[in-house]
Amino acid sequence: FNARLDLNKICLRMKKPLVEGGTVGFKGHVQIIIPEGSGLEYKDREREIDNMVETRLWEITEMEYPVYFEAQKRIEELEEEIENIKEEKITPLIQKLRKEIELVFDWKHAPELLDQTPCYRCLVPIPPADDKLVAACTLKGLPRNRNHCVIKAEVNFEKEFGHIPDLNDNIEVLKLKEIAQQELNELRERVFNENVPPEVRESLTQEEIEEWKKNIKETFGSDYNFEEMENILGNKIAAIQTVSSIISSIESQEALKLLFRVKGRNIGPPMDPPYVNYNGVYGQFDHLNIIKRDDCLACGNIEGEENVQIVVPFDADVGYIFEAMEISEHKLDPELWMITNPMTKEIYWNPYMPSLKDPNIKLTALKIKSNDIVTLTPLGKALIESEIKKYNVVIAFM
Numbered sequence: 001f002n003a004r005l006d007l008n009k010i011c012l013r014m015k016k017p018l019v020e021g022g023t024v025g026f027k028g029h030v031q032i033i034i035p036e037g038s039g040l041e042y043k044d045r046e047r048e049i050d051n052m053v054e055t056r057l058w059e060i061t062e063m064e065y066p067v068y069f070e071a072q073k074r075i076e077e078l079e080e081e082i083e084n085i086k087e088e089k090i091t092p093l094i095q096k097l098r099k100e101i102e103l104v105f106d107w108k109h110a111p112e113l114l115d116q117t118p119c120y121r122c123l124v125p126i127p128p129a130d131d132k133l134v135a136a137c138t139l140k141g142l143p144r145n146r147n148h149c150v151i152k153a154e155v156n157f158e159k160e161f162g163h164i165p166d167l168n169d170n171i172e173v174l175k176l177k178e179i180a181q182q183e184l185n186e187l188r189e190r191v192f193n194e195n196v197p198p199e200v201r202e203s204l205t206q207e208e209i210e211e212w213k214k215n216i217k218e219t220f221g222s223d224y225n226f227e228e229m230e231n232i233l234g235n236k237i238a239a240i241q242t243v244s245s246i247i248s249s250i251e252s253q254e255a256l257k258l259l260f261r262v263k264g265r266n267i268g269p270p271m272d273p274p275y276v277n278y279n280g281v282y283g284q285f286d287h288l289n290i291i292k293r294d295d296c297l298a299c300g301n302i303e304g305e306e307n308v309q310i311v312v313p314f315d316a317d318v319g320y321i322f323e324a325m326e327i328s329e330h331k332l333d334p335e336l337w338m339i340t341n342p343m344t345k346e347i348y349w350n351p352y353m354p355s356l357k358d359p360n361i362k363l364t365a366l367k368i369k370s371n372d373i374v375t376l377t378p379l380g381k382a383l384i385e386s387e388i389k390k391y392n393v394v395i396a397f398m
């Protein structure tokens with residue numbers, strides 16, 4: 001305590017802000033202290049003025065502002081009337097509904113409502129496509145966004161130098177940046193040509209053309225910097241240590257309560273709603289009411305299905321679907337799986353029918369668009385052996 005009191009004094013004298021924090025048992029607090037004259041902005045001017053107006057309202061007398069008091073009295077009367085209406089007409093209905101629900105609650109709702117939460121998969125029905133998929137795809141296709149350019153650059157780097165770039169070696173990262181920049185320039189050029197073909201260009205002024213180029217540049221972002229290479233390839237988003245420690249602390253706290261509960265002891269209810277977002281920028285916690293999905297592949301009543309997202313190049317063919325599935329760790333034998341359109345039931349691939357067994361048919365020729373879903377179902381031996389009886393595959397064009 002004395003150390004804190006001393007520190008407090010020193011900070012006040014030095015006009016330096018102070019963050020004080022402590023925990024007692026399961027409670028914790030954080031206090032921020034901003035001394036007068038620190039030069040820091042703290043409160044919002046408008047809100048403080050509003051607060052003072054509010055305080056002034058409490059201080060005025062009936063002599064000064066009779067109209068205000070009349071209005072307040074009228075509001076009170078109306079509020080009383082509202083209460084009476086509720087009591088007479090609404091409360092009886094609420095009581096009736098409550099009785100009805102209570103009759104069936106224990107057997108009808110309690111099992112799925114009381115003692116379980118949605119699972120992790122409920123929130124991630126279709127896992128995002130793996131970076132590996134995009135990487136495999138860049139070998140065949142053209143980069144369509146900023147990240148693709150870097151992944152493509154890594155592939156090109158490996159082709160040229162015989163090894164993947166060492167991100168700890170500045171010279172190699174610079175070389176990689178150069179290759180990625182080249183890809184980005186080509187991407188901008190391609191998009192420009194797609195949007196402003198030569199015949200259109202003739203009718204545009206120099207200014208309009210520059211405007212187009214500027215817009216495209218903004219769409220795909222500015223030139224690369226050094227750190228970006230590492231972030232994209234390592235798929236790293238700068239981790240903020242302070243936020244990690246806050247989140248891990250909350251996790252530990254919840255784990256502790258659950259562990260005690262497992263052992264039959266109650267040291268407090270687990271977090272409800274079971275999901276919390278913490279925003280370190282505003283210091284705000286938001287609890288989210290998440291919903292358990294009946295069609296959840298992990299905890300729902302659907303068995304033997306799996307959702308997968310794959311990334312394919314624009315000119316991908318039917319055979320590539322199996323390649324992409326293999327890269328996303330669902331290796332399927334093309335001789336034993338059928339591909340269909342779940343909406344129209346059109347068959348895209350059936351190994352048992354020679355006329356429907358052409359791996360070189362382009363997906364675009366089959367009118368498959370980006371984010372369309374195809375269904376993969378097992379045949380013959382796979383039908384018996386595969387645990388998964390149906391893949392719902394989202395096809396994303398790169």
Ligand SMILES: [Zn+2]
Binds near residue numbers: 118122292296299
């Ligand atoms: Zn679930």
